[in-house]
Amino acid sequence: MTEILEAVTMTAATTDECIYCGKKEKHENKTKKKEPDLTTVESLPDNLQCSHIKLNVPIPGKYTKANHHLIPVKQCFLKVKRLAQIALSVNYNINSPTNGIALPTVCNMYEHDGKTQNFGQFSPAVKDGIAISMMQETGMQWHVGHHAYQLNDTASSDAPDEGEINHLPYDKEVQKMLVDICIDFYRDEHCQSDEDKSDKIKSQIDDICNAIRNKLNAFAKSPRNSAPFYVSKIASRYAFTS
Numbered sequence: 001m002t003e004i005l006e007a008v009t010m011t012a013a014t015t016d017e018c019i020y021c022g023k024k025e026k027h028e029n030k031t032k033k034k035e036p037d038l039t040t041v042e043s044l045p046d047n048l049q050c051s052h053i054k055l056n057v058p059i060p061g062k063y064t065k066a067n068h069h070l071i072p073v074k075q076c077f078l079k080v081k082r083l084a085q086i087a088l089s090v091n092y093n094i095n096s097p098t099n100g101i102a103l104p105t106v107c108n109m110y111e112h113d114g115k116t117q118n119f120g121q122f123s124p125a126v127k128d129g130i131a132i133s134m135m136q137e138t139g140m141q142w143h144v145g146h147h148a149y150q151l152n153d154t155a156s157s158d159a160p161d162e163g164e165i166n167h168l169p170y171d172k173e174v175q176k177m178l179v180d181i182c183i184d185f186y187r188d189e190h191c192q193s194d195e196d197k198s199d200k201i202k203s204q205i206d207d208i209c210n211a212i213r214n215k216l217n218a219f220a221k222s223p224r225n226s227a228p229f230y231v232s233k234i235a236s237r238y239a240f241t242s
């Protein structure tokens with residue numbers, strides 16, 4: 001039953017379904033502020049207003065800040081479509097500072113070993129070494145590469161050891177949280193209440209952002225404390241092999 005419900009959360013409610021409980025009937029309520037339209041949602045990293053990390057200005061060859069969405073808009077929020085519909089219906093802002101954190105990322109052009117070039121042009125070993133030194137320097141996860149990385153690729157015997165990994169790629173872990181909260185919302189049937197539940201819904205989504213933020217910040221004390229949230233494959237490998 002739960003598995004069916006999980007799959008349902010990834011599909012958009014149709015116009016004859018209640019977005020809050022999934023039943024094939026319309027439930028008038030005070031919670032809904034507008035008709036949700038997922039095509040209007042954009043990813044706006046600058047709106048997250050992330051502060052700088054230690055450095056006040058980007059230094060070429062070192063690192064700069066990435067404005068990271070704790071709940072990525074396209075890879076996570078818009079994938080769990082029913083949750084996104086509920087969030088939009090109460091005017092939840094997925095680009096607010098609550099959903100943002102500054103993480104170190106590469107600042108091109110990059111100088112290393114007498115060469116100045118795009119970071120991507122260095123060898124994997126050099127890139128990994130730079131990433132690890134930046135994580136050590138900042139105590140934060142390196143924000144380079146895809147959040148939907150592949151783990152435990154044993155196809156190549158040259159693949160570096162990833163350690164005993166106990167988590168899924170970042171996008172999948174965040175999606176799981178969104179699916180869970182969507183199922184909670186369905187169970188709560190806010191559409192059946194006489195009260196306006198919009199603030200409660202917004203604060204519950206904010207709680208997810210803050211929970212992920214706390215995990216990412218826990219990296220400074222011990223990289224394994226961020227589990228299960230690693231924004232890049234190298235951040236995960238660093239945590240589980242060092």
Ligand SMILES: [Zn+2]
Pocket residue numbers: 018019020021022023026027189191192
């Ligand atoms: Zn309903």
